[in-house]
Amino acid sequence: MSHLSERPEKPVVGVSMPHESAAQHVTGTALYTDDLVHRTKDVLHAHPVQAMKAHGRITALRTEPALAVPGVVRVLTVADVPGVNDAGMKHDEPLFPDEVMFYGHAVAWVLAETLEAARLGAAAVEVELDEQPSLITLLDAIAADSFHGARPVMLTGDVEAGFADSAHVFTGEFQFSDQEHFYLETHAALALVDESEQVFVQSSTQHPSETQEIVAHVLGLHSHEVTVQCLRMGGGFGGKEMQPHGFAAIAALGAKLTGRPVRLRLNRTQDLTMSGKRHGFNATWKIGFDAEGRIQALDATLTADGGWSLDLSEPVVARALCHIDNTYWIPNARIAGRIAKTNKASNTAFRGFGGPQGMLVIEDIMGRCAPLLGLDPMELRERNFYRQGQSTPYGQQVTQPERISAVWQQVKDSGGIADRRREIAAFNAVHPNTKRALAITGVKFGISFNLTAFNQGGALVLIYKDGSVLINHGGTEMGQGLHTKMLQVAATTLGIPLRKVRLAPTRTDKVPNTSATAASSGTDLNGAAVKNACEQLRERLLQVAATQLGSSASDVRIVEGVARTIGSDKELAWDDLVRTAYFQRVQLSAAGFYRTEGLHWDAKTFQGAPFKYFAIGAAAAEVEVDGFTGAYRIRRVDIVHDVGDSLSPMIDIGQVEGGFVQGAGWLTLEDMRWDATDGPNRGRLLTQAASTYKLPSFSEMPEEFNVTLMENATEEGAVYGSKAVGEPPLMLAFCVREALRQAAAAFGPSGVGVELASPATPEAVYWAIQGARQGDAYRNGHADNGLAANGFAANGFGANGKNRTAATTLSGA
Numbered sequence: 001m002s003h004l005s006e007r008p009e010k011p012v013v014g015v016s017m018p019h020e021s022a023a024q025h026v027t028g029t030a031l032y033t034d035d036l037v038h039r040t041k042d043v044l045h046a047h048p049v050q051a052m053k054a055h056g057r058i059t060a061l062r063t064e065p066a067l068a069v070p071g072v073v074r075v076l077t078v079a080d081v082p083g084v085n086d087a088g089m090k091h092d093e094p095l096f097p098d099e100v101m102f103y104g105h106a107v108a109w110v111l112a113e114t115l116e117a118a119r120l121g122a123a124a125v126e127v128e129l130d131e132q133p134s135l136i137t138l139l140d141a142i143a144a145d146s147f148h149g150a151r152p153v154m155l156t157g158d159v160e161a162g163f164a165d166s167a168h169v170f171t172g173e174f175q176f177s178d179q180e181h182f183y184l185e186t187h188a189a190l191a192l193v194d195e196s197e198q199v200f201v202q203s204s205t206q207h208p209s210e211t212q213e214i215v216a217h218v219l220g221l222h223s224h225e226v227t228v229q230c231l232r233m234g235g236g237f238g239g240k241e242m243q244p245h246g247f248a249a250i251a252a253l254g255a256k257l258t259g260r261p262v263r264l265r266l267n268r269t270q271d272l273t274m275s276g277k278r279h280g281f282n283a284t285w286k287i288g289f290d291a292e293g294r295i296q297a298l299d300a301t302l303t304a305d306g307g308w309s310l311d312l313s314e315p316v317v318a319r320a321l322c323h324i325d326n327t328y329w330i331p332n333a334r335i336a337g338r339i340a341k342t343n344k345a346s347n348t349a350f351r352g353f354g355g356p357q358g359m360l361v362i363e364d365i366m367g368r369c370a371p372l373l374g375l376d377p378m379e380l381r382e383r384n385f386y387r388q389g390q391s392t393p394y395g396q397q398v399t400q401p402e403r404i405s406a407v408w409q410q411v412k413d414s415g416g417i418a419d420r421r422r423e424i425a426a427f428n429a430v431h432p433n434t435k436r437a438l439a440i441t442g443v444k445f446g447i448s449f450n451l452t453a454f455n456q457g458g459a460l461v462l463i464y465k466d467g468s469v470l471i472n473h474g475g476t477e478m479g480q481g482l483h484t485k486m487l488q489v490a491a492t493t494l495g496i497p498l499r500k501v502r503l504a505p506t507r508t509d510k511v512p513n514t515s516a517t518a519a520s521s522g523t524d525l526n527g528a529a530v531k532n533a534c535e536q537l538r539e540r541l542l543q544v545a546a547t548q549l550g551s552s553a554s555d556v557r558i559v560e561g562v563a564r565t566i567g568s569d570k571e572l573a574w575d576d577l578v579r580t581a582y583f584q585r586v587q588l589s590a591a592g593f594y595r596t597e598g599l600h601w602d603a604k605t606f607q608g609a610p611f612k613y614f615a616i617g618a619a620a621a622e623v624e625v626d627g628f629t630g631a632y633r634i635r636r637v638d639i640v641h642d643v644g645d646s647l648s649p650m651i652d653i654g655q656v657e658g659g660f661v662q663g664a665g666w667l668t669l670e671d672m673r674w675d676a677t678d679g680p681n682r683g684r685l686l687t688q689a690a691s692t693y694k695l696p697s698f699s700e701m702p703e704e705f706n707v708t709l710m711e712n713a714t715e716e717g718a719v720y721g722s723k724a725v726g727e728p729p730l731m732l733a734f735c736v737r738e739a740l741r742q743a744a745a746a747f748g749p750s751g752v753g754v755e756l757a758s759p760a761t762p763e764a765v766y767w768a769i770q771g772a773r774q775g776d777a778y779r780n781g782h783a784d785n786g787l788a789a790n791g792f793a794a795n796g797f798g799a800n801g802k803n804r805t806a807a808t809t810l811s812g813a
Contacts, residue, residue, distance in 0.1 A: 001714065002716050002717050004528060004531070004717055004719060004720075005645075005715060005716050005717060005718055005720060006720075006721075008495065008557075008559075009559050010559050012488045012492045012498050013485075013488045013489060013492045013647045013720045013722075014646060014647065014649070014720075015488070015648070015649075017484065017488075017498075017648060017650060017651075019651065020481075020484040020503070021232065025479075030232065031232075032185050032188070032231065033188040033189065033231065033265075034188040034190070034263070034265045036190050036231075040190065040192065040263075041261075042261065043190075044073055044254060044260050044262045045111070045112055045114060045118045045263055046076075046110070046118060046250055046251060046264040047109065047115065047122045048106035048108075048110075048266075049066075049075075049106060049108040049125045050105065050106055050122075050273075051100040051106075052104065052681075053103060053131055054100075054102060055101060055132040055683070056100045056129035056132050057100075057129065058097070058098050058099065058100065058127065058128070058129060059130050060126065060128035061077065061125070062127075063077065065126060068124070069112070069117060069121040069124055071112045071117030073112055073113065074111045074254070074258060075110050075121070076108060076109040076250065076253060076254060078098070080257060081095065081096065081253065082220040083216075083218050083219050083220030084217045084218060086217070087218070087246030087249055088242070088245070088309060088310070090310045090311070093246065093309045095246055101309070101343060102307070102344050102346075103273070103343075103344075103681070103682075103685070104270075104273040104345070106274060107127055108125055108127075111254050134343035134682060134683055135340075135342045135343055136342060136674050138280055138282050138303065138340055138342065139175070139282065141305070142282065146340060147339060147340055148306065148310060148339055148341045149306065149313055149338075150314050150317075150337075150339075150603075151337065152317065152336070152337045152603070153335070153337075153606065154321045154322075154333065154335040154337075154394055155334050156330070156331070156332065156394070156395070157297075157331050157333065158332055159298075159333065159334045160297075162288055162331065162332030163288045163296070163297045165296055165297075166289055166290060166296040166297060167289065167290050167291040168288065168290075168291075168373060169287070170365075170368075170372070171286045171287075172284075172285055173283065173284045173285075174361060174364050174758075175282045175283070176283075176357070176364075176757075176758035177670065177671060177759050178278050178280035178347065178672050179350060179672070180272060180672060180687075180693060181237045181238065181239035181277070181350060182235075182693070182695055183233070183235025183236060183239060184235050185204055185233055185234025185235060186265060186268060186270075186271040187204060187240070187243065187244055187266045187271055187275060188204045188247075188266070189201060189204070189244065189248040189250075189252075189263075189264045190202040190261060190264075191215075191252040191261065191262050192262075193255050193256055193259065197225070198227065199252050199255065199256065201227070201251065202229050203244050203247075204230065204233045204236075204240055204244060205230050205245070206230075206233070206236045206240045206478065206518055207240075207514075207516035208228040208229070208506055208507070208508050209508055209514045210516065212226050212227070212228040214246070214248070215228070215248055215252045219249075219252060219253060226252070227507060227508055227509045228248070228507070228508045229506065229508075230476045230505065230506045230507075232477045233476065233478035234478075234479070235478055236478035237350055237351045237662070238278075238348065238351055238353060238518060239276070239348060240478070241348065241349040241516045242312050242348050243276060247266070250264055251263065268690075269688050272685060272687075272688045272689070273345065273684075275345060276307055276311060277348070277672065278347065278350035278356075279304040279306065279313065279317075280304075280305045281302055281303060281305070281357045281360075282302075282303045282305075283300060283301070283302050283303070283361045285298065285301075286298070286299045287365055287369070289369070292383065293373045293380050293383050293384075294383055295331075297330075297331075297332040297333065298330050298332070298333045298334075298335070298362075299334045300324065300333075300335050301335075301337075302317065302337050302357070302358065302361065303340055304317050304340065304347070305340050305342055305344070306339040306341060306342070306346065307342055307344045307346035307347040308342070308343060308344065308346050309346040310339070311346040311347065312348055312349050312353075313346075314339065315451065316347075316349065316354035317337040317338070318354070318450050318603070318606075319354035319355050320354035321335050321394075322355075322392070322610065323355040323356075323358035323445065324359070324361055324362055325392055325444075326359040326362050326363065326442070326443070326444055326731075327381070327404045327444045328362060328366075328384040328386070329384060329387065329390045330393055344683070351659065351662060351726070351730050352445075352727045352730050352731060353518065353519060355445055355446075355731065356663065359734070360734065360758065363734045363738065364756075367439075367741050370753075371750070371751050371754075372753045374751065377439060377738065381442065382405075385442075386404055394606055394607055394608065394610070395607040395608060395609070396446075396608065398444070400613075400616065403616040404442055404444060404616055407442070407617055407618040407641070410618070410708070410710070411620050411638050412620075414706070415620045415636075417438065417440070417620060420622065421438055424438055428746050433626070433628060434624060434626055434627060435747055436622060436624045436743060436746075437622070437740070437742035437745075438620060438622040438739060439620065439621060439741075439742055440618060440620040440735055441618070441735040443615070443616065443619075443641075443729075443734075444614045444615075445614060445615045445727060445728040446610065446611030446613075446614055447520050447613055447614065447615055448521060448599055449519045450610045451601070452601055452610070455515070455521065455595065456515060456593070456594065456595045457474055457514070457524075457525030457526045457527075457528060458529050458591065458593050459471065459473040459511060459532070459533045459591070459592035460511055460533065461534055461537060461589065461590050461592065462588070463578055463589070465588075466578075466579075467496075467500060467577075467578045467579070468500055469490060469494065469496070469500055469501045470501075470504055471502070471504070472507070473486055473503075473506070473526040473529060473530050474506065474511040474514030474515070474526055474529070475514075475525070477506070480655060481648060481651035481654070481655070482517065484651055485523050485527060485647045485651065486523075486526060487501050487503055488647055489530050489534075489720065490530050490534050492720065493530070493531050493534035493535055494538055494558065495558030495559050495560070496558070500561065500574070519727075520725070520727040520728065521724065523647065523722065523724060524612070524718055524722075525594055525596070526594075527647070527719035527720075528592075529594040531720075532592035532594055534590075534592070535592075536590040537588065537590050539553075540587065540588075541558070541563075541586070542558070542563075544577060544580055544584060545572055545577055546565075548572050548577070549563065549571075549572060550565075551568065555567075561574040563577050598612065599611070599612065615641075615723050615724055615725070616641075616710075617639065617642060617729065617731075617732050618639070618640055618732070619637060619639040619660065619734075619735045620636075620637065621634060621637050621702070621733075621735040621739045622634070622636045622637075623635060623736065623739040623740055624743070625740065625765060625769070627747050627769055629762060630762040630765035630769060631765075632743070632762065632765060633703070634701070634702040634703070635702070635703050635704070636702055636704040637704070637706065639656060639660065639707045639729075639732055640710055641708070641710065641728070641732070642713050642723060643724075643725045644714060644718060645713065645714045645720065645721035647720060649709060652725045655726060655729060656707050656709075656729040658729075659725075659726070659727070659728070659729030659730040660730070661696050661700075661701070661733075662696070662730055662733075663729070663730035663733030663734075664696060664700070664736045665695060666733070666759065667733055667734070667736060667737045667759055668736060668737060668740070668759050668760045668761065669700065669759055669761065670693065670695065671761055672687050673685075673686045673687050737758065740756060740760050740765055740768075741768065744756065744768035744769045745772050746772075747772045747773055748769075748771075748773050748775040752775030754768050754771060754775075756768045
């Protein structure tokens with residue numbers, strides 16, 4: 001076993017324990033960024049001046065009326081920026097734009113003594129626009145050839161030969177929805193300037209170092225003149241990886257210009273309308289299968305809705321391409337990616353970061369094609385699983401492919417799938433207006449940032465004379481339990497009880513140049529860095545203990561806060577050991593560092609080994625659907641997920657449950673809509689509140705929800721044998737959508753491929769049922785192979801004019 005993954009005697013990792021802030025969360029005492037305003041004197045409040053047009057050039061901006069509003073102190077405009085007027089890393093996001101690019105774009109900010117005064121001041125600012133044509137939908141942008149950023153192409157094998165060798169070839173198009181993060185805490189920042197002109201920003205950010213960098217270049221400062229701290233976030237899900245930077249920069253600019261602290265917090269409507277979402281995608285594809293249903297070739301183009309600026313769209317598309325294979329071997333593939341430029345808020349990272357979008361494409365293909373091939377969807381998926389020695393389309397060998405089959409089989413066994421499917425068949429036979437279905441899908445998700453440089457982490461660990469320990473690391477806490485795991489890692493490595501260890505808020509002046517807490521890498525990178533720092537300290541203390549105990553340092557073990565020599569009764573308590581080390585002038589602080597080894601990636605050829613390992617999982621969902629309304633309920637879910645040797649099982653199970661529910665929300669409920677008419681509100685987000693944007697609630701929870709972590713699953717080369725758990729569980733929810741597809745198909749004759757919109761709302765399910773009922777027209781439509789010909793309904797909505805998104809087709813050749 002590798003040094004990094006080996007666990008010592010009586011480790012604190014692997015023990016189930018509550019989240020380190022659980023008590024504060026449920027009692028309301030946990031502080032978030034905006035709570036700090038009540039502890040800060042003379043705070044000014046910032047409010048955006050939003051332009052309510054989708055696209056237009058600013059011809060006049062009159063701020064004088066705002067200054068006449070009682071309580072207004074200042075209006076920030078582009079003239080106030082001492083550095084670079086840009087809030088992004090691609091330099092395509094002006095902080096104060098001269099061209100409005102989406103409905104609700106902030107063109108100025110008002111600072112006032114109260115939030116209400118700031119709001120009134122913002123309403124008084126006069127903005128004149130020369131309105132320009134706008135592109136709202138993804139299809140509009142594709143038709144207008146409106147693209148930006150890189151256009152990667154991933155190639156493997158001989159695609160044309162693969163199709164020539166295929167017994168069955170299908171083509172299709174699929175468009176699926178974006179998703180709102182809807183974190184509990186909206187974007188927030190609080191900035192102040194001290195007596196030495198040092199800028200200090202409290203920010204709800206997943207990437208403090210990048211927030212620091214953006215604030216510095218907006219203010220024309222060096223990074224060492226700016227400190228960013230993140231106490232904790234009330235949710236992030238990727239929405240606070242890139243987008244907090246501009247808001248933090250506004251607060252810092254205001255503080256710099258007024259000399260007073262500035263608080264910026266978006267209300268829910270502002271957050272929904274001004275911040276980006278998960279990228280919606282359009283996919284066109286052609287796939288070939290052999291006579292046994294094994295994939296021979298795939299040719300696809302994935303188009304992401306990037307919004308008005310690039311943000312993180314390029315790496316999102318890259319990850320989508322890298323995950324279109326999911327658990328299936330595709331020997332010949334040509335996958336192209338591109339980013340549409342639309343007049344909407346710039347879309348950004350969201351849990352899975354493009355991986356879910358790529359994987360959804362192949363799962364949709366498998367679900368649509370299985371009945372046309374005369375195969376059970378479960379069997380089709382199993383036949384195409386990765387086997388030993390096979391590589392991904394981008395050239396990385398799939399390690400542990402046996403785990404794909406192992407978790408799948410465990411779900412089948414523990415979920416009693418065979419018996420339940422017989423029960424479902426019997427139920428469906430006697431219930432013409434209600435149908436049930438059960439589907440299983442798998443997950444293979446690469447862990448690491450695609451950009452190799454980001455795969456590094458740092459930590460600073462301090463031991464005080466009384467034996468207490470303070471750890472700092474570069475990761476941020478957004479409720480996922482990262483800090484809990486870091487406490488367990490530190491206690492395990494030092495060999496002391498957990499109560500001896502405390503964790504400090506994430507700050508850029510303690511651990512510099514950190515990567516975002518993203519890509520499911522927070523525990524891997526920061527945990528290894530914390531372990532490295534603690535190992536340095538432990539080695540120093542072992543030398544001290546050896547002298548005191550009269551033995552060799554190699555024979556000393558520190559377990560549960562006591563140093564002992566192997567084979568001896570002599571011992572030294574931790575507190576005494578630390579005190580002795582201090583008097584011997586032994587350094588009791590250490591900076592830890594970790595870099596993920598073995599990674600390489602060529603973005604130009606789209607080949608390499610960008611991931612340290614793959615997280616594996618499988619899930620089964622049983623649903624019941626009403627044939628009159630399309631309404632449905634999730635009767636049961638069974639999940640088996642591979643997290644290696646869990647560092648904190650209670651935390652990991654919570655992450656699996658939460659990720660699954662968020663994925664199910666994206667796939668079945670969360671239906672974002674914009675005004676795409678030519679009226680005065682063109683480009684306006686219509687679903688801008690919880691009243692119009694449907695989030696998962698208790699009523700959508702599975703009636704029975706079983707989550708099991710794979711056992712005996714040590715991951716060599718990862719901290720204490722664990723695996724990442726943040727993003728992969730979201731994709732387990734594909735099973736819900738596939739179960740809904742199969743339930744809709746049960747209303748029609750066998751052998752019909754059913755199209756289903758995403759999100760699969762009750763309306764979408766209803767139209768899928770209607771398509772299945774009319775399925776005779778689409779069965780056996782091709783004389784050569786008995787497969788479906790063209791004619792399926794539009795994106796699951798039916799051909800009666802109710803479809804509002806891209807038409808989809810499925811044809812056999």
